[in-house]
Amino acid sequence: MKEAGGWLWRLSLAxxxxxxxxxxxxxxxxxxxxxxxxxxxxWSLQWYRTLWANQxxxxxxxxxLWVATVSTLLALMLGVCLAVGLExxxxxxxxxxxxxxxxxxxxxxxxxxxxxxxxxxxxxxPLSLTTVILGHALFNVPVVMIIVRARLRKLDPRLLEVAxxxxxxxxxxxxxxxxxxxxxxxxxxxxxxxTISLDDFIVTFxxxxxxxxxxxxxxxxxxxxxxxxxxxxxxxxxxxxSMGLIGLSLLLQRR
Amino acid sequence: xVDQPTSIDIASLVKRxxxxxxxxxxxxxxxxxxxxxxxxxSGAGKTSVLRxxxxxxxxxxxxxxxxxxxxxxxxxxxxxxxxxxxxxALFPHLTVAENVAFGPRMQGAPRGEITSRVRVALxxxxxxxxxxxxxxxxxxxxxxxxxxxxxxxxxxxxxLLDEPLSALDQQLRQEMQVELKSIQERAxxxxxxxxxxxxxxxxxxxxxxxxxxxxxxQIGSPQDLYESPTxxxxxxxxxxxxxxxxxxxxxxxxxxxxQSPDLTGEIRIxxxxxxxxxxxxxxxxxxxxxxxxxxxxxxxxxGEQSLAASxxxxxxSGSDRHYMVRLxxxxxxNVRVPNDESGRNGLVRGxxxxxxxxxxxxxxxxx
Amino acid sequence: xxxxxxxxxxxxxxxxxxxxxxxxxxxxMGLLFFVPLCLVVVISFAGRGTYGGIVWxxxxxxxLDLLHPLYARILGQSILMAAGTTLLCLIMGFPLAYYIAxxxxxxxxxxxxxxxxxxxxxxxxxxxxxxxxxxxxxLLNTLLLxxxxxxxxxxxxxxxxxxxxxxxxxxLPFMVLPLYVALERMDRTLVEAAWDLYATRWAVFWxxxxxxxxxGVIAGCLLVFIPSLGAFLTPDLLGGARSMMxxxxxxxxxxxxxxxxxxxxxxxxxxxxxxxxxxxxxRTAKPLSQREHES
Numbered sequence: 001m002k003e004a005g006g007w008l009w010r011l012s013l014a015x016x017x018x019x020x021x022x023x024x025x026x027x028x029x030x031x032x033x034x035x036x037x038x039x040x041x042x043w044s045l046q047w048y049r050t051l052w053a054n055q056x057x058x059x060x061x062x063x064x065l066w067v068a069t070v071s072t073l074l075a076l077m078l079g080v081c082l083a084v085g086l087e088x089x090x091x092x093x094x095x096x097x098x099x100x101x102x103x104x105x106x107x108x109x110x111x112x113x114x115x116x117x118x119x120x121x122x123x124x125x126p127l128s129l130t131t132v133i134l135g136h137a138l139f140n141v142p143v144v145m146i147i148v149r150a151r152l153r154k155l156d157p158r159l160l161e162v163a164x165x166x167x168x169x170x171x172x173x174x175x176x177x178x179x180x181x182x183x184x185x186x187x188x189x190x191x192x193x194x195t196i197s198l199d200d201f202i203v204t205f206x207x208x209x210x211x212x213x214x215x216x217x218x219x220x221x222x223x224x225x226x227x228x229x230x231x232x233x234x235x236x237x238x239x240x241x242s243m244g245l246i247g248l249s250l251l252l253q254r255r
Numbered sequence: 256x257v258d259q260p261t262s263i264d265i266a267s268l269v270k271r272x273x274x275x276x277x278x279x280x281x282x283x284x285x286x287x288x289x290x291x292x293x294x295x296x297s298g299a300g301k302t303s304v305l306r307x308x309x310x311x312x313x314x315x316x317x318x319x320x321x322x323x324x325x326x327x328x329x330x331x332x333x334x335x336x337x338x339x340x341x342x343x344a345l346f347p348h349l350t351v352a353e354n355v356a357f358g359p360r361m362q363g364a365p366r367g368e369i370t371s372r373v374r375v376a377l378x379x380x381x382x383x384x385x386x387x388x389x390x391x392x393x394x395x396x397x398x399x400x401x402x403x404x405x406x407x408x409x410x411x412x413x414x415l416l417d418e419p420l421s422a423l424d425q426q427l428r429q430e431m432q433v434e435l436k437s438i439q440e441r442a443x444x445x446x447x448x449x450x451x452x453x454x455x456x457x458x459x460x461x462x463x464x465x466x467x468x469x470x471x472x473q474i475g476s477p478q479d480l481y482e483s484p485t486x487x488x489x490x491x492x493x494x495x496x497x498x499x500x501x502x503x504x505x506x507x508x509x510x511x512x513x514q515s516p517d518l519t520g521e522i523r524i525x526x527x528x529x530x531x532x533x534x535x536x537x538x539x540x541x542x543x544x545x546x547x548x549x550x551x552x553x554x555x556x557x558g559e560q561s562l563a564a565s566x567x568x569x570x571x572s573g574s575d576r577h578y579m580v581r582l583x584x585x586x587x588x589n590v591r592v593p594n595d596e597s598g599r600n601g602l603v604r605g606x607x608x609x610x611x612x613x614x615x616x617x618x619x620x621x622x
Numbered sequence: 623x624x625x626x627x628x629x630x631x632x633x634x635x636x637x638x639x640x641x642x643x644x645x646x647x648x649x650x651m652g653l654l655f656f657v658p659l660c661l662v663v664v665i666s667f668a669g670r671g672t673y674g675g676i677v678w679x680x681x682x683x684x685x686l687d688l689l690h691p692l693y694a695r696i697l698g699q700s701i702l703m704a705a706g707t708t709l710l711c712l713i714m715g716f717p718l719a720y721y722i723a724x725x726x727x728x729x730x731x732x733x734x735x736x737x738x739x740x741x742x743x744x745x746x747x748x749x750x751x752x753x754x755x756x757x758x759x760x761l762l763n764t765l766l767l768x769x770x771x772x773x774x775x776x777x778x779x780x781x782x783x784x785x786x787x788x789x790x791x792x793x794l795p796f797m798v799l800p801l802y803v804a805l806e807r808m809d810r811t812l813v814e815a816a817w818d819l820y821a822t823r824w825a826v827f828w829x830x831x832x833x834x835x836x837x838g839v840i841a842g843c844l845l846v847f848i849p850s851l852g853a854f855l856t857p858d859l860l861g862g863a864r865s866m867m868x869x870x871x872x873x874x875x876x877x878x879x880x881x882x883x884x885x886x887x888x889x890x891x892x893x894x895x896x897x898x899x900x901x902x903x904x905r906t907a908k909p910l911s912q913r914e915h916e917s
Binding site for chain 3: 310311330331332336338341342344345346347348361362405406409
């Protein structure tokens with residue numbers, strides 16, 4: 001199969017084109033001067049300018065940032081504790097908990113959305129930004145846990161033995177050895193959780209109350225009420241910001 | 256040597272990996288039914304040659320003919336050769352019998368014939384009792400045998416072996432050397448074997464090609480290579496060799512006076528007949544450790560030469576004693592003396608002695 | 623990092639600390655994830671009040687309602703579309719994963735990153751990109767009209783095809799990654815060995831590569847099939863009324879028709895499909911070469 005490289009390469013390139021083409025087209029047309037968004041009529045930044053003037057959009061963006069910040073901090077606290085705590089358990093118990101934690105990542109997001117909606121309504125918790133935050137922290141806890149655990153596994157177990165040998169208590173060893181070593185992974189996990197929260201639509205859609213509009217919800221209603229080049233401009237900003245955040249996160253995880 | 260028909264004919268084969276010449280104009284021919292080895296250190300290009308014969312790599316220049324047919328543009332699955340991989344590459348999801356049956360099945364042999372051929376092949380490697388096992392359930396030696404059977408069942412014109420014994424431990428390796436040779440005789444097919452292990456190559460092969468930096472330095476029987484190496488590299492790579500470099504100062508019939516920077520004064524050596532040396536040519540004299548003798552007397556028998564030296568170190572290894580003897584500031588030789596004489600050889604460090612050898616045992620290389 | 627038990631820390635003290643660390647997280651996940659899921663199951667057996675409330679009388683009515691052709695058609699169509707998406711992802715993803723697995727290590731990292739990046743960009747935005755391309759006044763129609771290939775714009779958006787394109791686009795990375803892991807782990811010389819033993823390229827693929835990478839293939843198919851089956855956004859934006867999938871039906875029952883028990887029953891059916899797929903794959907995903915460990 002050595003000589004098969006040519007067509008494999010071409011197929012792979014076609015795949016990449018498929019993955020990137022639509023995004024590239026979208027960003028390109030966000031600079032289009034025409035309101036008829038599929039015909040090119042020269043460069044313009046006007047759609048970015050109208051975005052900036054849109055008060056409702058800016059309010060939604062502020063909501064999104066708030067939700068992402070609070071839910072990320074929550075998910076970090078719970079997820080890091082879970083990851084570190086799991087290391088102290090023996091094989092079978094550890095595997096059971098770990099597998100249970102993976103379920104939220106595997107099941108369709110719609111399921112998570114409706115079950116939360118049902119739960120909040122039955123518990124008589126009014127839907128608001130708070131319920132959105134709870135929902136986001138829910139799916140981000142396993143994300144944080146997995147990233148931190150991957151890092152934990154790469155650490156040298158002898159480091160903790162050394163700490164014990166030098167008289168550190170279990171708690172001291174965690175505080176002074178494990179957690180500092182995990183810092184890059186924790187930061188990376190935080191950035192990833194932040195991005196996922198910023199991007200989330202479905203769970204937000206089901207758990208947001210009136211007035212609790214986040215940016216994706218706003219984009220959705222804009223799309224539903226008709227195409228406009230402003231959406232392209234907004235999408236371009238979305239793409240660029242999530243790519244930047246994820247790039248940073250991956251960089252941190254690799255260290 | 257009777258003129259046997261040629262099995263593989265390779266003419267000025269070249270393979271480049273980037274800017275480096277992995278294989279540098281290699282030409283050789285392998286006779287039918289022969290056990291032929293490509294020997295060399297890692298990076299010598301021997302595996303590249305093997306993979307080009309198998310068809311996994313394409314030569315940049317040169318031709319490969321198998322049984323007279325050019326192999327240009329013939330893919331591996333159409334070549335009359337089979338390769339035994341270094342890692343064996345047994346299919347982990349197939350049983351021993353299924354592994355062996357793979358080749359005939361791919362060639363569309365009828366079911367009944369496949370069964371009988373698999374049986375014969377497994378019989379040849381003595382694995383009939385394990386045919387239902389998976390590769391992971393076999394020992395290293397057994398896996399090696401399956402790999403052999405899987406290749407031999409196709410009755411290839413040439414069987415190619417890539418470092419066939421390198422994954423085995425020392426003991427098994429020696430057993431398999433004998434085993435491989437006898438399997439080859441039973442199967443009656445041409446074997447081409449790549450190895451970096453000189454002892455392995457010498458024991459199993461009819462002829463060996465020594466490769467270094469992409470080039471074939473010498474082709475010959477194991478005895479040829481050991482007794483009359485044509486380059487210092489071959490001499491050093493096969494067995495241990497003592498060397499003396501020098502410049503010829505004067506020629507006197509079949510004798511030459513050689514001056515070496517490592518020795519004080521000149522030594523007189525007898526040259527083999529037809530050695531084309533001239534005054535001023537640089538030569539290297541090669542001597543095997545077991546062809547040297549140590550003696551306290553300067554005078555030797557006729558046809559012997561001797562040099563003054565002192566004992567530097569004595570190493571005892573059971574059957575032999577190894578002496579490191581110092582001939583000059585920067586010149587130390589190895590001398591191997593069988594232990595039956597050890598009673599007389601009570602030499603210790605610092606003893607002044609003479610190293611002696613038969614004139615005909617010295618190999619003289621002209622640079 | 624395994625926490626050592628000797629050296630001053632009694633085994634039990636490490637354990638206790640671990641449970642204290644685990645406590646809040648487990649409680650959190652239990653309360654917000656497992657309890658709500660159980661609630662969905664319970665409600666799915668409840669009745670619906672006249673004004674959309676829940677009547678606490680339990681029966682199988684909701685599940686029997688699902689047998690109605692209207693719902694059954696959507697369920698069946700969802701499964702077909704998810705299966706089609708999975709198949710397309712497999713066909714497209716396999717050569718890509720194979721190419722990446724065979725590339726030089728440095729280049730592998732770059733390609734993997736390139737495959738991952740779209741996955742990390744906003745799903746809503748990526749779906750919108752296809753609306754922009756496929757709609758009647760969209761890019762594709764504009765181009766085709768300009769090139770004179772078509773006389774009038776063709777209806778591309780709001781169809782099953784558009785939905786499948788969107789799903790493949792969204793979940794292709796999920797297929798490529800596990801395939802890549804399996805292919806990368808596969809011993810490359812096995813392919814050469816098969817080739818040396820007279821196998822054609824086709825035979826190498828069917829008899830060696832596919833059986834040896836089966837766990838990866840199954841994992842990839844699962845990772846694509848499950849979210850495709852439960853997709854909401856893609857069919858909502860790219861599909862029309864005729865291309866509804868289970869996710870849309872659930873959303874419709876919960877937020878539009880306000881028939882929560884029926885919505886919960888549909889969710890349970892979806893959950894059952896997911897759990898069934900997962901347990902089936904866990905049983906079959908074991909590589910063939912490990913058969914001996916079972917005996």
